[in-house]
Amino acid sequence: MTALGDSIHKSLxxxxxxxxxxxxxxxxxxxxxxxxxTHIDVASFISxxxxxxxxxxxxxxxxxxxxxxxxxxxxxxxxxxxxxxxxRKDDSPxxxxxxxxxxxxxxxRSGDRLFEPGAPTGKHVAVVxxxxxxxxxxxxxxxxxxxxxxxxxxxxxxxxxTYGIVPFRLSTEVALWxxxxxVELGAEVRAGVRVGEDVPFESLLDGFDAVVIAxxxxxxxxxxxxxxxxxxxxxxxxxxxxxxxxxFAGELGDRxxxxxxxxxxxxxxxxxxxxxxxxxxxxxxxxxxxxxxYGFEYEFAKQENIEFRFFCMPLRILxxxxxxxxxxxxxxxxxxxxLRRVEGREFxxxxxxxxxxxxxxxxxxxxxxxGVETESGVxxxxxxxxxxxxxxxxxxxxxxxxGTREAMVVEAAEQGKLAARSxxxxxxxxxxxxx
Amino acid sequence: xxxxxxxxxxxxxPNPFWLASAPPTNSGYQVMRAFExxxxxxxxxxxxxxxxxxxxxxxxxxxKQNKMVAMNNIELITDRPxxxxxxxxxxxxxxxxxxxxxxxxxxxxxxxxxxxLVKRVQEEDIDGFELNFGCPHGMSERGMGAAVxxxxxLIEQVTAWVKEVARVPVVVKLTPxxxxxxxxxxxxxxxxxxxxxxxxxxxxxMGVDIDTWNPIPHVDGKSSHGGYCGPAVKPIALNMVNExxxxxxxGLPISGIGGVEFWQDAVEFFLLGASNVQVCTAVMHHGxxxxxxxxxxxQNYMDERKLATMxxxxxxxxxxITAWDNLNLNYxxxxxxxxxxxIHCSKCYIACEDAAHxxxxxxxxxxxxxxxxxxxxxxxxxxxxMVCPVDECITxxxxxxxxxxxxxxxxxxxxxxxxx
Numbered sequence: 001m002t003a004l005g006d007s008i009h010k011s012l013x014x015x016x017x018x019x020x021x022x023x024x025x026x027x028x029x030x031x032x033x034x035x036x037x038t039h040i041d042v043a044s045f046i047s048x049x050x051x052x053x054x055x056x057x058x059x060x061x062x063x064x065x066x067x068x069x070x071x072x073x074x075x076x077x078x079x080x081x082x083x084x085x086x087x088r089k090d091d092s093p094x095x096x097x098x099x100x101x102x103x104x105x106x107x108x109r110s111g112d113r114l115f116e117p118g119a120p121t122g123k124h125v126a127v128v129x130x131x132x133x134x135x136x137x138x139x140x141x142x143x144x145x146x147x148x149x150x151x152x153x154x155x156x157x158x159x160x161x162t163y164g165i166v167p168f169r170l171s172t173e174v175a176l177w178x179x180x181x182x183v184e185l186g187a188e189v190r191a192g193v194r195v196g197e198d199v200p201f202e203s204l205l206d207g208f209d210a211v212v213i214a215x216x217x218x219x220x221x222x223x224x225x226x227x228x229x230x231x232x233x234x235x236x237x238x239x240x241x242x243x244x245x246x247x248f249a250g251e252l253g254d255r256x257x258x259x260x261x262x263x264x265x266x267x268x269x270x271x272x273x274x275x276x277x278x279x280x281x282x283x284x285x286x287x288x289x290x291x292x293x294y295g296f297e298y299e300f301a302k303q304e305n306i307e308f309r310f311f312c313m314p315l316r317i318l319x320x321x322x323x324x325x326x327x328x329x330x331x332x333x334x335x336x337x338x339l340r341r342v343e344g345r346e347f348x349x350x351x352x353x354x355x356x357x358x359x360x361x362x363x364x365x366x367x368x369x370x371g372v373e374t375e376s377g378v379x380x381x382x383x384x385x386x387x388x389x390x391x392x393x394x395x396x397x398x399x400x401x402x403g404t405r406e407a408m409v410v411e412a413a414e415q416g417k418l419a420a421r422s423x424x425x426x427x428x429x430x431x432x433x434x435x
Numbered sequence: 436x437x438x439x440x441x442x443x444x445x446x447x448x449p450n451p452f453w454l455a456s457a458p459p460t461n462s463g464y465q466v467m468r469a470f471e472x473x474x475x476x477x478x479x480x481x482x483x484x485x486x487x488x489x490x491x492x493x494x495x496x497x498x499k500q501n502k503m504v505a506m507n508n509i510e511l512i513t514d515r516p517x518x519x520x521x522x523x524x525x526x527x528x529x530x531x532x533x534x535x536x537x538x539x540x541x542x543x544x545x546x547x548x549x550x551x552l553v554k555r556v557q558e559e560d561i562d563g564f565e566l567n568f569g570c571p572h573g574m575s576e577r578g579m580g581a582a583v584x585x586x587x588x589l590i591e592q593v594t595a596w597v598k599e600v601a602r603v604p605v606v607v608k609l610t611p612x613x614x615x616x617x618x619x620x621x622x623x624x625x626x627x628x629x630x631x632x633x634x635x636x637x638x639x640x641m642g643v644d645i646d647t648w649n650p651i652p653h654v655d656g657k658s659s660h661g662g663y664c665g666p667a668v669k670p671i672a673l674n675m676v677n678e679x680x681x682x683x684x685x686g687l688p689i690s691g692i693g694g695v696e697f698w699q700d701a702v703e704f705f706l707l708g709a710s711n712v713q714v715c716t717a718v719m720h721h722g723x724x725x726x727x728x729x730x731x732x733x734q735n736y737m738d739e740r741k742l743a744t745m746x747x748x749x750x751x752x753x754x755x756i757t758a759w760d761n762l763n764l765n766y767x768x769x770x771x772x773x774x775x776x777x778i779h780c781s782k783c784y785i786a787c788e789d790a791a792h793x794x795x796x797x798x799x800x801x802x803x804x805x806x807x808x809x810x811x812x813x814x815x816x817x818x819x820x821m822v823c824p825v826d827e828c829i830t831x832x833x834x835x836x837x838x839x840x841x842x843x844x845x846x847x848x849x850x851x852x853x854x855x
Contacts, residue, residue: 018500019500022499022500023500025780025782025824026782027780027781027782028780028781028782028784028785029781029785029799029804030780030781031779031802031803031804034802035802050499084802086778086779086780087778089778090778090825
């Protein structure tokens with residue numbers, strides 16, 4: 001059995017790195033760079049690898065993307081840089097993700113300091129949430145010389161990178177290294193502090209020159225069916241967090257059902273499998289072509305012997321010995337794009353654990369308490385990521401609205417950069433006004 | 436099937452591929468292996484007074500992932516006694532009587548030692564001599580090799596001494612480390628040479644190890660200039676071969692040397708005027724087995740073109756090389772980009788924009804760069820075609836200028852004033 005911590009990413013050998021880096025054409029205004037939400041100058045960083053300048057390469061990557069280490073592991077490169085590679089059509093695309101991981105891994109091992117904070121500006125910015133968006137914001141604000149305090153509810157920084165992505169895709173070590181880079185630039189961290197509960201949001205407005213909300217999203221929504229509170233029913237993110245922090249003490253048994261077919265569902269499925277569950281099955285109310293997981297994730301899950309059952313909707317969770325013991329499903333179908341239940345085709349599947357992975361809820365109440373306008377729980381922002389409240393900006397999953405932005409680490413990183421630029425412009429304008 | 440038999444000034448071999456005088460022809464063991472593999476002839480590693488070599492001796496020039504696009508060496512002539520070499524030559528000739536064995540010779544610039552060496556060596560059944568006037572390192576400091584090759588009067592003198600006693604054809608091997616290769620070639624002719632071979636290696640310093648600051652290769656921290664060879668030197672060799680081939684004062688058969696690795700390289704040497712080619716670096720890189728690639732490629736090429744003999748190929752492009760002022764100023768080509776095979780890398784664009792004539796229009800439509808040549812302004816320099824990673828994607832197409840051919844020479848004759 002594959003161990004839980006065995007990374008799905010195989011490191012390139014030195015020969016592979018050399019061959020692959022030299023295969024890159026060094027395109028001008030390269031399509032891969034333009035396909036990257038953070039616009040990493042891919043041609044440049046690969047050319048630097050080819051020239052043995054790995055430090056310069058890592059700096060290229062991380063200056064454009066403070067989350068370059070995690071993105072080299074979780075980015076859907078097929079759909080981004082590698083999908084745009086000019087070699088895609090007639091040859092195989094350059095293994096950009098692998099090369100990026102090579103360069104950033106080198107930086108992680110070397111411990112070399114790649115960036116220096118800017119000269120102090122005297123301005124102080126609060127960042128609410130230390131996930132990818134918050135860290136990216138904080139990093140760039142530090143480069144500009146602004147003092148930064150990051151508030152995070154967890155004990156460790158990194159957000160979903162640290163707590164919400166399975167260890168074999170993104171280890172805690174990598175997520176924490178990335179956070180540490182920001183801390184070493186002088187960002188102050190207030191860990192285990194929940195803004196709005198432990199610290200009033202209004203106090204941030206009083207004590208800081210600007211605030212950036214990067215609090216992400218909440219837990220997995222409830223299914224809203226009977227039996228959901230039984231033992232053996234898990235929230236996928238809670239499950240992954242416990243596994244990743246080594247605090248998972250539950251019993252999965254040998255038949256695990258995961259409700260949902262997105263990327264978090266894939267994580268929960270493959271994680272359960274690696275924990276030793278005999279049979280792990282995804283149940284999704286729509287079809288294969290509607291599932292939101294990336295193609296490569298779906299393929300990975302199938303390779304890990306995950307079963308997928310489509311067009312089935314849970315009706316209730318049945319108890320056995322006081323625990324989740326079975327799920328009753330209804331068959332569904334799509335008619336002219338509308339999902340309908342097919343009556344009379346109900347069936348019962350025996351299970352030993354249920355993990356719900358049907359997305360994430362919005363932190364609507366919290367956000368409303370912050371006094372920023374939201375729309376369906378999504379913070380309303382302008383093109384510069386300014387919220388409706390003066391001096392308050394937002395980035396990351398909390399501004400992720402379906403159909404507009406992608407909830408990817410790389411997108412959060414880019415938003416963090418943009419938020420930092422906007423905050424910088426804002427506090428500089430304030431300073432001029434003060435002067 | 437085309438007849439690949441080759442004849443260089445009376446030295447015949449079953450095919451025009453010889454091994455150059457170099458490490459691959461250092462011993463009878465190697466030459467036997469080479470003949471078994473199918474090589475048409477060998478020029479034995481230079482015979483003379485045995486020397487002592489240093490370690491290390493070679494260095495390679497790599498380009499990206501490609502190893503040994505060139506190499507240099509600071510190895511000298513044979514380090515083994517003459518008797519030993521001659522015994523091995525005898526054995527090889529006995530085993531492969533149809534192959535050419537040419538003895539490369541080097542001696543001090545005096546008549547007697549040359550006479551003695553020639554007489555002694557031709558006691559064996561050798562097919563010819565090649566006089567090594569080219570080795571640029573080690574021997575030249577002792578008044579031999581390139582030290583002779585850089586003095587036309589010495590070339591003529593030594594060649595004449597050799598010709599006085601030689602009973603087999605004499606080939607003079609020329610150094611490229613001179614200004615005009617035709618001058619030493621003419622000197623060889625005056626001395627009575629039957630053929631010339633070129634090029635020997637080019638003075639070179641392969642590089643410096645930027646970690647240790649030692650030269651590459653280094654001998655206990657020091658180095659000396661070496662001889663440069665391999666694929667990267669081919670254009671220099673082709674030019675020298677052709678200059679001699681076109682020069683009526685030279686008028687000798689030429690054995691072409693310099694960067695031959697593929698059969699196409701050999702065809703180029705033949706077309707520009709070489710009667711055969713000598714190979715070294717490619718064998719040092721891949722072994723004797725490449726002879727199969729060379730023969731098979733040449734054979735198919737000649738068969739497809741219905742070229743029956745080597746003579747139908749040799750010199751085929753020789754007179755297409757001329758002075759710049761004979762070129763047609765009214766000939767015009769422009770670049771054309773095949774939109775179907777374009778992979779949108781924009782390499783042509785940035786090359787033209789920064790280094791040529793700003794004649795490629797680039798517009799990004801739907802995230803994809805569209806590249807088109809502004810043919811009205813394109814000067815037909817070829818740069819875009821050269822940098823394009825896709826073969827045949829960028830082609831140069833001829834544009835009818837409606838003007839009759841006119842060279843600079845012709846044009847300047849018409850005008851009273853005018854400078855190029």
